[in-house]
Amino acid sequence: MIGSLVRKLVGSKNERELKRLQAAVDRINSFEPQMKALSDAALQAKTPEFKERFQQGETLDDLLPEAFAVVREASRRVLGMRHFDVQLVGGMVLHSGRIAEMKTGEGKTLVATLACYLNALSGKGVHVVTVNDYLARRDAEWMGQLYRFLGLTVGVIVHGINDAQRKEAYAADITYGTNNEFGFDYLRDNMKFSLDDYVQRPFNFAIVDEVDSILIDEARTPLIISGPSASSSDLYSAANRVVPMLKKGEIVESRDGKVGQTVKHHTGDYTVDEKARSATLTEEGVAKCERLLNVENLYDPKNIELLHHLNQALKAHALFKKDVDYVVKDGEVMIVDEFTGRIMPGRRWSDGLHQAVEAKEGVKIESENQTLATITFQNYFRMYEKLAGMTGTADTEAAEFHQIYQLEVVVIPTNRPLVRNDQSDVIYKSEMEKFKAAIEDIVECHQSGQPVLVGTISIEKSETLSEMLKKRGVPHNVLNAKHHEREAEIVAQAGRRGAVTIATNMAGRGTDILLGGNPEMLARKEAALNEDPEAAYPQLLERYEAQCAQEKQEVLDAGGLYILGTERHESRRIDNQLRGRAGRQGDPGKSRFYLSLEDDLLRIFGSQRVSYVMEKLKIPDNEPIEHGIISRAIENAQKKVEGHNFEIRKHLLEYDDVMNQQREVIYNQRREVLGGENIEETVLAVLDEAVEDMVATFCPEKAHPEKWDLDGLWNDFFNLFSFQPQLPEGDLSAMSPRELEESLREQARGRLKEKEAEFGTEIMAHLMKMLLLQTIDMQWKDHLLSIDHLKEGIGLRGYAQRNPKQEYKKEAYGLFMEMMGRIRQELLMKLFRVQLAREQDVEQIEAEQRRRKLVMNRVGGEDQAAKPVTRDTDKVGRNDPCPCGSGKKYKKCCGK
Numbered sequence: 001m002i003g004s005l006v007r008k009l010v011g012s013k014n015e016r017e018l019k020r021l022q023a024a025v026d027r028i029n030s031f032e033p034q035m036k037a038l039s040d041a042a043l044q045a046k047t048p049e050f051k052e053r054f055q056q057g058e059t060l061d062d063l064l065p066e067a068f069a070v071v072r073e074a075s076r077r078v079l080g081m082r083h084f085d086v087q088l089v090g091g092m093v094l095h096s097g098r099i100a101e102m103k104t105g106e107g108k109t110l111v112a113t114l115a116c117y118l119n120a121l122s123g124k125g126v127h128v129v130t131v132n133d134y135l136a137r138r139d140a141e142w143m144g145q146l147y148r149f150l151g152l153t154v155g156v157i158v159h160g161i162n163d164a165q166r167k168e169a170y171a172a173d174i175t176y177g178t179n180n181e182f183g184f185d186y187l188r189d190n191m192k193f194s195l196d197d198y199v200q201r202p203f204n205f206a207i208v209d210e211v212d213s214i215l216i217d218e219a220r221t222p223l224i225i226s227g228p229s230a231s232s233s234d235l236y237s238a239a240n241r242v243v244p245m246l247k248k249g250e251i252v253e254s255r256d257g258k259v260g261q262t263v264k265h266h267t268g269d270y271t272v273d274e275k276a277r278s279a280t281l282t283e284e285g286v287a288k289c290e291r292l293l294n295v296e297n298l299y300d301p302k303n304i305e306l307l308h309h310l311n312q313a314l315k316a317h318a319l320f321k322k323d324v325d326y327v328v329k330d331g332e333v334m335i336v337d338e339f340t341g342r343i344m345p346g347r348r349w350s351d352g353l354h355q356a357v358e359a360k361e362g363v364k365i366e367s368e369n370q371t372l373a374t375i376t377f378q379n380y381f382r383m384y385e386k387l388a389g390m391t392g393t394a395d396t397e398a399a400e401f402h403q404i405y406q407l408e409v410v411v412i413p414t415n416r417p418l419v420r421n422d423q424s425d426v427i428y429k430s431e432m433e434k435f436k437a438a439i440e441d442i443v444e445c446h447q448s449g450q451p452v453l454v455g456t457i458s459i460e461k462s463e464t465l466s467e468m469l470k471k472r473g474v475p476h477n478v479l480n481a482k483h484h485e486r487e488a489e490i491v492a493q494a495g496r497r498g499a500v501t502i503a504t505n506m507a508g509r510g511t512d513i514l515l516g517g518n519p520e521m522l523a524r525k526e527a528a529l530n531e532d533p534e535a536a537y538p539q540l541l542e543r544y545e546a547q548c549a550q551e552k553q554e555v556l557d558a559g560g561l562y563i564l565g566t567e568r569h570e571s572r573r574i575d576n577q578l579r580g581r582a583g584r585q586g587d588p589g590k591s592r593f594y595l596s597l598e599d600d601l602l603r604i605f606g607s608q609r610v611s612y613v614m615e616k617l618k619i620p621d622n623e624p625i626e627h628g629i630i631s632r633a634i635e636n637a638q639k640k641v642e643g644h645n646f647e648i649r650k651h652l653l654e655y656d657d658v659m660n661q662q663r664e665v666i667y668n669q670r671r672e673v674l675g676g677e678n679i680e681e682t683v684l685a686v687l688d689e690a691v692e693d694m695v696a697t698f699c700p701e702k703a704h705p706e707k708w709d710l711d712g713l714w715n716d717f718f719n720l721f722s723f724q725p726q727l728p729e730g731d732l733s734a735m736s737p738r739e740l741e742e743s744l745r746e747q748a749r750g751r752l753k754e755k756e757a758e759f760g761t762e763i764m765a766h767l768m769k770m771l772l773l774q775t776i777d778m779q780w781k782d783h784l785l786s787i788d789h790l791k792e793g794i795g796l797r798g799y800a801q802r803n804p805k806q807e808y809k810k811e812a813y814g815l816f817m818e819m820m821g822r823i824r825q826e827l828l829m830k831l832f833r834v835q836l837a838r839e840q841d842v843e844q845i846e847a848e849q850r851r852r853k854l855v856m857n858r859v860g861g862e863d864q865a866a867k868p869v870t871r872d873t874d875k876v877g878r879n880d881p882c883p884c885g886s887g888k889k890y891k892k893c894c895g896k
Helices: 002-010 013-030 032-036 040-044 046-055 060-078 085-095 108-120 133-149 163-171 179-189 211-220 234-245 283-293 301-318 353-361 377-381 395-405 431-448 459-471 484-492 519-528 533-558 572-579 600-605 608-616 628-675 679-698 710-721 737-759 761-800 804-833 839-857
Strands: 099-101 126-130 154-157 174-178 205-209 223-228 251-256 261-266 270-273 278-281 326-329 332-335 369-375 386-391 409-411 426-428 452-455 477-479 500-503 561-565 589-596
Touching: 013 032, 013 060, 013 085, 013 409, 032 060, 040 046, 040 060, 046 060, 060 085, 060 108, 060 133, 085 099, 085 108, 085 386, 108 126, 108 133, 108 174, 108 205, 108 386, 126 133, 126 179, 133 154, 133 174, 154 163, 154 179, 163 174, 174 179, 179 223, 179 369, 179 377, 205 211, 211 377, 211 386, 211 395, 211 628, 234 283, 234 301, 234 353, 270 301, 278 283, 278 301, 301 353, 332 353, 369 377, 369 628, 369 761, 377 395, 377 628, 395 409, 395 572, 395 628, 426 431, 431 452, 431 459, 431 500, 431 561, 431 589, 459 477, 459 500, 477 484, 484 500, 484 519, 519 533, 561 572, 572 589, 572 628, 600 628, 628 679, 628 761, 628 804, 679 710, 679 737, 679 761, 679 804, 710 737, 710 804, 737 761, 737 804, 761 804
Parallel strands: 099 386, 099 409, 126 174, 126 205, 154 174, 205 386, 426 589, 452 500, 452 561, 477 500, 561 589
Antiparallel strands: 223 369, 251 261, 270 278, 326 332
């Protein structure tokens, strides 16, 4: 009560912030007459002036009012768009490192130019992160006109470009790209063998478009770079043959008379928990699999790999649906992004799941992958010195943004009042009745000339609706992962008179739906068919502008764009993004969701109360119900899922935070090695540490010298350094462990100096560098595999009343220290055993390789491989007297 009273008196925090920013808007506006009076050359000269002022000590905040005024004037001249005052507010919010929530159609793409230009003046680079390659290209090209006019360079990072192109793009003042490409480039950079090959610069400032989609929805899945591991596809095929023979069961409750309690038991061969997205074999199912596979015990350690393949095959069949979770295209299983409905090229499910789906679909089974590098989006984006974001729907997740990223959300008012009519949901008993009612509504709108955007949550549902519309003779477009190539064209024309567009998801589509249609796109499409597109375009544009203006008035008279949702998404934000497509910039519009008790959200998370009410009221299947209880049940179901998904993201981050510390240590070590500074000192420190540990193990200070294990010490020393140390003169028992350690250390260092003299300083430094990098990379890869295995079983610690998270931290630290020990040991063993190959030896090896290749490629003729290799002289051993007669051993003379 006191809080609401304070808000009435002084306004909410958001209102107070907007009031403060309005004062800065007035200052920016005061520069407008001055900027308008400048010539193009004088306006362009402002950029070097700002850069010089920044170098002389002025801050970006000091430059903001004038810089924003310059961008607005340049945009008016180059793009024909002048920033609204609310867009200036959005630009200031982004510059301050916060999230700007702006409704769809308010021009977020243009808003970003203000903060991008200002922060690019520092010369440290600005990244603009988009949700797909199309938007990255479009925005870089579109807004690039403005940046280039003002003297800044623009780059774009998309799938399929090479490292040289990436390096050039990252060196630009402003770089557009997708979240996946930025993250993967970071991982790839930290797998390279030269700093010159790194494509990214230090992380300065990033603006994330559709920030809720990228930092929340997609943050449930980490980025993983994998390499093939040895695994047979036979096991996938065997498991795939067995799973279809299993019978799905369910969890049944019954009353146990003996104990007087309700007990649960499983029926069938396996059960599915859709809430947790898991499928589990029952005891009957395990017995059936053992019988079908002819094994005695699936849980025997020797059958663990087979059991793993069975579990993945079960998931593939029971939980992953074609045209919902994935599509099969050109003989490949391609993942569909559940939040955007787009295909994700190059992405594969890990841990053998993708192979299980490939076996299910009967396509080629690719080799299973092993993790080589991984990072979560949370930890990647937290590396930026300053992070900002923009979206139409962030306020509902403000708490998570603050907790995970320390980002505040500022809700920015619309330029014109919102007049869209959001109607209440209607719910039917069955999905088919819901679809029939939705089709009737669509047909009616189409006939009246009102454009309809139909939202679905899967390819499967969108194609069902498409077939129903075809039967009714309604022309329409379908936008989903199968037709995403025509995305921009379909979305741009979704506001034409009587248009019907079915879309799997409207998050991050980027293209605005203009009522009456987009004249530029229509003119460009027709001009492309002409022999001279450049000449045809102006006349076509003029014609289409007049046509679209007339159509827009007809659409406005019909009620504007109608958003018809055929199912609620598990997140309220996704529903709001769909609704937000109507009513842009003060246009009229309406929205409504058609639901059924068979929808996944209601079926899994809470249709019981709704179903009970419909049964009690005896509502027929073809009649809908509209009631407050429905809205509350749906909202509660969505809150449950949002809470569940937040826990998944939080859980993922807590575990990755442990890995993140280890990753930073390894990547920093790699960068230091690549920098070439103090490599010899690093190797000597590793050597000293190894000797110290060795002596401490076999000759502890507290033990009497007679108890020392000197044989163990000599063996370990020889295994590591590949030579027997000279025993110190005098009585060993009179020596302290420290003196013994000093003696051994000096001998090991001396042998290393001999190697350096033999190889040369330059070759030795390069050798140390390469061996160190290879050893770190190999051990880090194996460590990631160990961590994956640790994660799989760590949850079981809860049954022993232990905190899995604490256990994971402790064991992950132990594994990391073991890895560091292995890096040290392997480096020294390789370094002290490496031999310098003589030129004639290399020539002999290459000649032998060529001869073998010739034999392998020969078809028919004499079998050269069968002939023995002969030599003219007897073989000389390395320790034999040298044949030259010097009296030295062969290895010290001619064999040196």
